[in-house]
Amino acid sequence: ETGVTQTPRHLVMGMTNKKSLKCEQHLGHNAMYWYKQSAKKPLELMFVYSLEERVENNSVPSRFSPECPNSSHLFLHLHTLQPEDSALYLCASSQDLTTSWDTQYFGPGTRLTVL
Amino acid sequence: KNEVEQSPQNLTAQEGEFITINCSYSVGISALHWLQQHPGGGIVSLFMLSSGKKKHGRLIATINIQEKHSSLHITASHPRDSAVYICAVYKAAGNKLTFGGGTRVLVKP
Secondary structure: OOOEEEEOOEEEEOOOOEEEEEEEEOOOOOEEEEEEEOOOOOOEEEEEEEOOEEEEEOOOOOOEEEEEEEOOEEEEEEEOOOHHHOEEEEEEEEOOOOOOOOOOEEOOOEEEEEO | OOOEEEEOOEEEEEOOOOEEEEEEEOOOOOEEEEEEEOOOOOEEEEEEEOOEEEEEOOEEEEEEOOOOEEEEEEOOOOHHHOEEEEEEEEEOOOOEEEEOOOEEEEEEO
16 A cells, blocks of 8 residues: 555546646655656656755646645646646655655556547 | 666566666766566655665665666566566766666566
8 A cells, every 4th residue: 555645547638628636645754756757768757845845847848837735745737738748647755855865655646648 | 878778678587587687877876776667657666775785575786886887686586576677866966866768577477
């Protein structure tokens, strides 16, 4: 039973839609992450939050907007996406954001399809 | 050329065989992670190491900082070990985490 949950597990949306992905961790961790995994490409780190502050934004287009209202919740707001944004979006958390990136616990992911 | 290269890309083994997956990187790093991704997407963090060797059950991870190389070994492999194994390296300079392309492992009964 993972301590990191993600909803929805599957999402199909049109390019003009606005939707949000939700991640919740029940582990008491202080750092949370959004990753993107496209078919046949390595995992890509998108955003990192530590103690509810964004500490990393890896040149992600503005159509992806993260939000971390508290240390247990992380959202990814989606707006006017492109078909190439279809991917598995993974959330993870770790106890702290140390200089060596603490062991991370991953959620099951949201499989997003943009039509 | 990617900063993190894994080999092989695909590996098929018979149950009980010893499996080795390799990860080579081209930059100085602070730490290296091995992750396991099962069909359906779920990812488990297996190891984080910066030197030497770590063991957890039938899994062993080693790293040679001088040679910029890490290996993940699976002893007495089992069909439930079938997954994609991903290597990721962390660089303190730039606070960056870079992932390899993964090794798809299939263990047949």
